[in-house]
Amino acid sequence: xxxxxxxxxxxxxxxxxxxxxxxxxxxxxxxxxxxxxxxxxxxxxxxxxxxxxxxxxxxxxxxxxxxxxxxxxxxxxxxxxxxxxxxxxxxxxxxxxxxxxxxxxxxxxxxxxxxxxxxxxxxxxxxxxxxxxxxxxxxxxxxxxxxxxxxxxxxxxxxxxxxxxxxxxxxxxxxxxxxxxxxxxxxxxxxxxxxxxxxxxxxxxxxxxxxxxxxxxxxxxxxxxxxxxxxxxxxxxxxxxxxxxxxxxxxxxxxxxxxxxxxxxxxxxxxxxxxxxxxxxxxxxxxxxxxxxxxxxxxxxxxxxxxxxxxxxxxxxxxxx
Amino acid sequence: xxxxxxxxxxxxxxxxxxxxxxxxxxxxxxxxxxxxxxxxxxxxxxxxxxxxxxxxxxxxxxxxxxxxxxxxxxxxxxxxxxxxxxxxxxxxxxxxxxxxxxxxxxxxxxxxxxxxxxxxxxxxxxxxxxxxxxxxxxxxxxxxxxxxxxxxxxxxxxxxxxxxxxxxxxxxxxxxxxxxxxxxxxxxxxxxxxxxxxxxxxxxxxxxxxxxxxxxxxxxxxxxxxxxxxxxxxxxxxxxxxxxxxxxxxxxxxxxxxxxxxxxxxxxxxxxxxxxxxxxxxxxxxxxxxxxxxxxxxxxxxxxxxxxxxxxxxxxxxxxx
Numbered sequence: 001x002x003x004x005x006x007x008x009x010x011x012x013x014x015x016x017x018x019x020x021x022x023x024x025x026x027x028x029x030x031x032x033x034x035x036x037x038x039x040x041x042x043x044x045x046x047x048x049x050x051x052x053x054x055x056x057x058x059x060x061x062x063x064x065x066x067x068x069x070x071x072x073x074x075x076x077x078x079x080x081x082x083x084x085x086x087x088x089x090x091x092x093x094x095x096x097x098x099x100x101x102x103x104x105x106x107x108x109x110x111x112x113x114x115x116x117x118x119x120x121x122x123x124x125x126x127x128x129x130x131x132x133x134x135x136x137x138x139x140x141x142x143x144x145x146x147x148x149x150x151x152x153x154x155x156x157x158x159x160x161x162x163x164x165x166x167x168x169x170x171x172x173x174x175x176x177x178x179x180x181x182x183x184x185x186x187x188x189x190x191x192x193x194x195x196x197x198x199x200x201x202x203x204x205x206x207x208x209x210x211x212x213x214x215x216x217x218x219x220x221x222x223x224x225x226x227x228x229x230x231x232x233x234x235x236x237x238x239x240x241x242x243x244x245x246x247x248x249x250x251x252x253x254x255x256x257x258x259x260x261x262x263x264x265x266x267x268x269x270x271x272x273x274x275x276x277x278x279x280x281x282x283x284x285x286x287x288x289x290x291x292x293x294x295x296x297x298x299x300x301x302x303x304x305x306x307x308x309x310x311x312x313x314x315x316x317x318x319x320x321x
Numbered sequence: 322x323x324x325x326x327x328x329x330x331x332x333x334x335x336x337x338x339x340x341x342x343x344x345x346x347x348x349x350x351x352x353x354x355x356x357x358x359x360x361x362x363x364x365x366x367x368x369x370x371x372x373x374x375x376x377x378x379x380x381x382x383x384x385x386x387x388x389x390x391x392x393x394x395x396x397x398x399x400x401x402x403x404x405x406x407x408x409x410x411x412x413x414x415x416x417x418x419x420x421x422x423x424x425x426x427x428x429x430x431x432x433x434x435x436x437x438x439x440x441x442x443x444x445x446x447x448x449x450x451x452x453x454x455x456x457x458x459x460x461x462x463x464x465x466x467x468x469x470x471x472x473x474x475x476x477x478x479x480x481x482x483x484x485x486x487x488x489x490x491x492x493x494x495x496x497x498x499x500x501x502x503x504x505x506x507x508x509x510x511x512x513x514x515x516x517x518x519x520x521x522x523x524x525x526x527x528x529x530x531x532x533x534x535x536x537x538x539x540x541x542x543x544x545x546x547x548x549x550x551x552x553x554x555x556x557x558x559x560x561x562x563x564x565x566x567x568x569x570x571x572x573x574x575x576x577x578x579x580x581x582x583x584x585x586x587x588x589x590x591x592x593x594x595x596x597x598x599x600x601x602x603x604x605x606x607x608x609x610x611x612x613x614x615x616x617x618x619x620x621x622x623x624x625x626x627x628x629x630x631x632x633x634x635x636x637x638x639x640x641x642x
Binding site: 008010042044045047048049050051054056057058060062063064071073075077078079082085087090091092093095097099100101102103104107109111 | 329363366368369371375377378379381384385392406408418421422423432
C-alpha cells in the first residue's frame, strides 16, 4: 500500500521568489494571527537545537489550523558566521502535509526566505494595528535581512518615508541604509540606538543582541515599537523597564512570549504583569482604540506556526498547480 | 548571498528501499542509543499535533549528535483510516541539515519507512541486550508494519524461529502471520494476547491500543518484553502491574518515557519508581548481567531523534554521493 504514495511537490526558491509579488503577505499574516488567537490552531511548543561550534540555532515550528487541508512543519536556522563563508545567516525549509492522510504534500525549499517574509509582514501588521495615526519617522535597529524587509513591508501600512537606522557595524549600516533608500525611504544612519529612535513613532528592532539596546529613557510618548530580533532565551533587545512604561503590550503568542523574546525578560524582571499582554490576533477583528496619541505600545513577535502555514499556502496558491 | 545556496539532495523512497539491504540498521541503532545515553545529543522534546477528523497524529522529532556533520528533523504521521483509501497508515519524511551552516542537505522522502525500520531495529537491540539466553518462542502482538518488521529484525539477534501472533482483527492476523512465515518463522495465530505470550521468552507489542493488552498475571518468569506501540498519552499496551513484577525496566529515553508510552502510565500508577528505569544506551557498552534466567525485563521504546539521524546517515552512506 505504501508505494501508492501521492507525489510531493518540490518548490524551489526561485519559484517562491517569482511568486512573491502576487502574494499579499500582510493579509496572510492577519489571517494567521486571527486564526491563532481564535484558538483555531494546534501549535506545539517550538523545538530548539543550539549549536556551539560554529554557533548557531535551529527552530522547528509546527502547527495545524482547524479545517485547513495542510499542516506545516517549518525549520528556520541561524548561523551567524555563514556570511564569512559566502552564505546568508538564515536558512531552512517549510514542509506541508495533507491533514487528512499525514502524507507530505509540498516541500518549499525557501532557505529561510518565507520566514524572513512572514516576519517582516507580521511587523507591518503590528504597525498597522498599533502605531499612532501620524508617523513622521521610522527607526530601524539592525542591518540584516530583517532590517531591509521590515522597511519594505512598512511601505504598505504607512506613508512615512523618513527613516533612521542604527547597526553595530558602521559598514553594514551604510549598506542597509543604501538598500532601504532604494525602496523610496530617506534614510539617515544613526550613531547609537538612542539617537536612532529619537523622534520616531515606529521603531523596529531586528538584531540578535544578547543585551538591551533601548530602555525606557530612550522612548518618547507616542511611540510604537515592534521587536522581532529576540526569539530565544539568550537574546534581548528591549530593557525590562520599557515594559513598565508601555501603555500597550502585545505578542503574536502570549504563551510563547512568556518563554521567549523580550516579554519573557520583562516578566522575569517583574516590570510586566502577564494579564497586561494582549494578543495581536485579537486586535485584527476588534482593533484597539488608542486612548491618546501619547501612548507607548510594544509588539513582541517571536513567530508562530500559523504564519508559516498561511505564507506557504499563499505562495502555493500564487504558483498554481 | 542567499542565492549561493548549496544543493539539497532529494532521496526518493525507491532509492531508500534499494539501499536498505546494505544498511546495518541494528548497529546504527546501537550507536544511536549509546550516543543518546552518553549525553552527546541535543534533543528537544517531541512536538505533537493531533487531528480529530479523520483521526491522526504527527510527531516531530529533531536532534543533533555532538560532532555530527548533520542534524535531523523527522516527521512521522499516523492516520489510521488511510488503509480504507488505499494508503498506508504511516507516512512522513526525514530532513538532514548541515550542522555547520544550518542549510538543508538532504530530504529523505521515505513516507515513514525509515521510522518503521529504525523502530524495528531498536526492538532487535532491546532483545539483544535484554532477552534471556535461551529463547524458544517469540510472541508478537499486532498485525501492522511493525509486527512484520519486528519479526524480520529479530532474525539478526536470535536463532528462535517459533512465533505466536495475536491481533485484534482475525483476517489481519492471518495476513501478518503469512508474511512473517515467509521470512522463515513457524507462526501460530493466537486467539488472545494472553495465549500468544504463553511460553514466549521474547514478547513484542506493536499496537496502537488505548488500553492494556497484557498484565502481570500473563507473563511468566524469564520473559523479555519490548513495547513499541504506545508513543503518546492516549496509548497503553502494558498494564501498570507488569512493571511492579519486572526485574529490569529500560527505556530508549528515560525523560521521554516519563511523558509517553507504557512507562508513563506505570509511573502515574505508582507501580514503577523512576530510579528503577535504565537507559538502553547505557547497556550497549556495559551490558547488564542477568542475575538469573527467571528475571522479567521490559524495554519501552518511544523513539528518539538520534535513531532518525543514525538511520538517515546510514542510508545516505549506502547510497553514496
